[in-house]
């Protein structure tokens with residue numbers, strides 16, 4: 075049994091198999107329409123969601139499985155009863171737990187006590203389902219991952235960490251361009267550097283927007299993540315020069331612009347860019363469903 079919390083629980087080969095499986099599910103959906111028949115997946119949310127909730131729910135339905143949604147109306151996980159008891163009870167009924175939580179520790183505790191796989195659908199440190207869908211989007215766009223330059227701009231956060239780890243694994247040259255003191259987490263950065271040295275990738279941090287030159291891909295995320303009480307107006311003062319706008323797209327020569335959404339138009343990305351011909355945001359959103367379906371098949375399917 076495998077969990078999927080940092081994303082590194084899967085080997086490069088296993089992730090490659092997931093990319094192949096995504097292609098096959100897209101081409102032959104009928105073949106997979108009963109692949110999760112009789113399986114129940116509990117999805118837990120301590121935070122808001124549009125894409126994750128719907129892509130898991132609709133995706134599981136397309137595989138013939140059953141998704142049970144438990145939002146924080148039912149109590150923050152670990153408040154009414156311990157996280158351990160949550161895991162012990164849920165895994166007596168369900169075949170998989172998908173959880174969006176405030177703290178990565180909650181996922182670790184769930185996984186320690188769950189007898190079924192636990193999938194991270196976002197925490198403070200990682201968003202590995204997002205990165206899987208994004209890398210599939212890049213494969214579809216460029217026909218390869220190896221050697222691409224992917225430049226992430228804004229706050230060093232959960233999304234940047236998962237992109238950084240997958241870049242390290244797949245030969246992508248990753249730059250995180252952030253304001254000073256907003257760099258990605260040091261431990262995740264060191265882990266990525268270590269992984270990159272084995273896969274011919276490079277992972278670099280910068281505070282200088284000029285390092286976005288000769289990028290293949292620009293990637294933007296919200297300047298303020300869920301759970302952070304900073305207002306967008308306050309964030310703007312710090313991040314304004316890291317905005318993904320047409321001038322930056324032209325300067326960087328990027329041919330693809332990604333954003334995990336929700337997007338704040340006019341803040342981290344302009345409408346001109348997100349609605350423009352280099353934008354891949356809806357392809358990313360669509361790929362969430364296929365990437366998660368392939369992941370579910372890998373972790374609990376019969377294939």
Ligand code: CP
Pocket residue numbers: 122123124125126127196204334335336
């Ligand atoms: N990208 C993403 O995870 O979107 P939601 O927060 O709407 O699920």
Ligand code: NVA
Pocket residue numbers: 196231232233295296298299300334335336
């Ligand atoms: N970094 C963002 C991603 C949302 C999908 C957040 O954590 O809110």
